[in-house]
Amino acid sequence: MFQDITVHELMEQRNTKKITLIDVRSPSEYKDSTIPGSVNIPVFNDEERAEIGTIYKQVSVDAAKERGLAIMSAKLPNFVKQFKEIEGDKAVYCWRGGMRSRTAATVLSLMDIHVNRITGGIKAYRKHVLDSLEHMQLDADAVVLQGLTGTGKTAVLKQLQLEGYPVVDLEGLAGHRGSIFGHIGLQSNNQKTFDSVLFERLKELQSAPYLLVEAESKRIGKIVVPDFLMEKKASGTTIVLELPMEERVRQLMEDYTPAAHKEHYMAAFQLIKGRIHTPIAAQIEKHLVEGQFAQAIQLLLEHYYDPKYTHTFGQYEGQALIVVSVNRVEEAVDAVKEILRNLTLKKTGS
Template identity: 60%
Template sequence: MFTDIPWTELSEKRHDKPVTLIDVRSPGEFSNATIPGSVNIPLFDDAERAEVGTIYTQVGTDAAKERGLELVSAKLPAFIKQFSAIPGDKVVFCWRGGMRSKTTATVLSLMGIYSQRLAGGYRAYRRWVTEQLETLAFSPTPIVLQGSTGSGKTQILMRLKQEGRPVIDLEGMAGHRGSIFGGIGLRPNNQKTFDSLLLDALLEYRDEQFVLFEAESKRIGKIVVPDVLYSSRSRGYQITLELPVEVRAAQILRDYEPWKHEQDCIDAFSRIRERIHTPVAAEIDGCLRTGRYAPAVELLLAHYYDPLYAHSSASALEPGVRNLTVQAVSADDAYLKTKLAIESIADHSSGN
């Protein structure tokens, strides 16, 4: 038979040996939010789950169980084969550690495949995430990368992460770049997924001396950044990037590839058009509609994003935060000078 395992025990177990987490909820539930790193082997697809749920509500528990058994029986060989292909320790879970995960673990046991069931299911895991984000003591000193739109902050952070630096990619976790155009070409995550990814990073880096992340507002798209990280900025360092407008415009074009998302760009611009001087707004709109993206971006920077950044950055630096300004002529130059700034901060912090 299978055994239940609470999330607190499972999270420690995963540090010692590989464990495959298997979400047996429907694909729609899995897509909405799951435990990071999980694989989805659904007991019911979305339509089947809806059907069983309707029977449960309108007829009763026994009828729902009977229909569920009919649905599962038809797909049992393929279902078992998927589990058999997964090596090592396996932990199955559903929404609340109920019938779906119990049925799965029981059937697997009968077939000689040992698994454990996550006690309380995804709901218990989500509760743990929420509690951790509210109570976690996160001590690394923040180094926050700041700069006007198009400064290449994300690219610099990703290069630093590849070198083994402790980097928290907030925009990557949100699936959103933060601006009115920020969701173009991306698949935004919801708050549950963002919280899980952020907590994983916080736990991974909690013993580091420093942690690097990009300056963001409290909200990234529809995501709210928890205070455990957002409020930590007041006790850290800030590196401010300054690059020529043409370099930033070229970076934006590489990031967004607007020629692939013409209508999305036009729709996004329509939401800020009234905030820009009418003749300039008309010129930007004309550029977007005729594929002249470079001048459109430069006009947006000059007449919207740069003034907005100047206003917000003037009040964003909290008392006590130490700022280093990096003036660069290219993306590579900015990256190299940012590395030097980080080394300077480390030297200063260690008293060298």
Template identity: 50%
Template sequence: MFRDLTIDELLAVQAKGPHTFIDVRSPKEFNEATIPGSINIPVFNDEERAEIGTLYKQVGQEVAKDRGLEIFSQKLPDFIRAFKQIDTPMTVFCWRGGMRSKTAATVLDLMGIHTTRLAGGVRTFRQWVVHELEQEDFSPTFIVLNGYTGSGKTALLKMLADKGFPVLDFENLAGHRGSIFGQIGLEPSNQKKFDSLLVRELARLKQEPYVFIEGESRRIGKVSMPSFLFNKKETGVQLSVHLPVEERVKNILADYEPDKYPELFQEAFQIIKKRLHTPIAKQIEDDLAIGDFASVIKLLLENYYDSRYEHSGNQHTEIEYVHITANNLDDAFQQLLGVVERLELNK
């Protein structure tokens, strides 16, 4: 017989070694929010879940259960086969630790496949995430990378991480680059997914003396950074990266790859078009039409993004910045390493 685990027991099991979490809810539910690192082996797909839900509301529980059993019995061989591919201890869960995870765990047990089940399901996990963030417990100092759009801040974070430095990439967790064009080519997170990923990252980094982050606004795409982390960012060590506009254009082209999503860039531009002088907006539209994205980006930097960044900076004139003025991204990274060394020597 399978055993139910509390959230604390589940975290303890996870810490001991490889462990696979299996979300047996529908793909749509899984994509909206799940336990980070989980895989999806659904009892019902999205259409089947909708059908059963309709029967439950309009006809009754017993009819819905009978239809659910009929659907699940037909896919049972494939369901079992998917679990047989997993070679680690495993835990199944659904939304509330209800019928779907109980059915999955029971059938697996009958087939000789051992699994545990998360009591309370994703709802319990979400409550735990909210509680963890409410503790506002994160002691490392933030070293904050600031700079105009295209200054390579995200690339610098990746280069730091590759060198083994502690990095917290809010944009990666949010699935958004923090601009009007920020979600193009990415899969934006909702708040639940962002919070779950964030809690995992905070736990990973909590023993570090400092952590590198990017100078984000509190809202990143569809999600918001917790207030205590935003305030911590505001009082962290502030670095400001300066690159020539030509280098910034190159960085944006490499990061956003606008030639892959020309229609999406045209759609996004319509959101800010009215904020630009008419001749500039017309030139950008013409350049978008012929695919001259380098010109588009340069015009947007010079006529929109740079002025917005300067306005934001003027609101924080009391902040002292360590300035890094570089020729390109590699030069900026080497200077950044020098700044880190000096900061550590002064500790």
């Protein structure tokens, strides 16, 4: 027989062993939000779930159960096969830990495939995440990368994360670069997914000596960053990156790949066009239309983003800023590493 475990018990077990989490909800539910790292083996696909829901509402509960059983019976061999291919400990869940996960766990148990079932399902996990984020206290100090648009902050963070540094890449977790053009070419996450991946990342870094983050605003696209993290950033050590204009344009061309999404960038530009001096806006639009993206980007930096962020920098007045002025993003990575090393040595007294 399968065993029920709570979300808290699941978290405790995952600290000491690998558990494969299996979301048995429909593909659209899984896509909307899931427990990070889960795989999707649905009891019903989207069409089947809709059909059963209609029967439940318009006919009866028993009729819906009978139809669900008929659908499940037809796909049972393949369903079991998918679970057999997963080695090690397994835990299944659905929306509230109800019929779908109970049915899956029962069937698998009859086939001698042991799984745990997460009571309360993803709804309980979501509550656990929100409660944890609301009351989370981070002992680690924040090291914040600041700088004008295009100074390679995200590129530096990604490289440092690849090398094992304790990076919290908020843009990466949100699936959004934070600007009016920030969603283009990316798969943006909703708030539920952002909260979950942020929670899991912070758990991974709970013993880190510091957290390395970018100086994002509270909103990244439609995502809202928790207050405790904003407060942590406000009291952290700030590193300001400076790059020449030519390198900033090159970096933005690499990050945003405008030629691959020309129409999307044209549409996004219309949203800010009215905030730019009319003759300059006309030049930018002309460059975009003609595919001269480097020229358009430089004008956007000079006449929109730089003035905008120069105002934002005012909030750091009176704080000790560590300025890194280099010619290439690769040099910025090395410079930030040296700063982090010195900060760590200073903190430990070595």
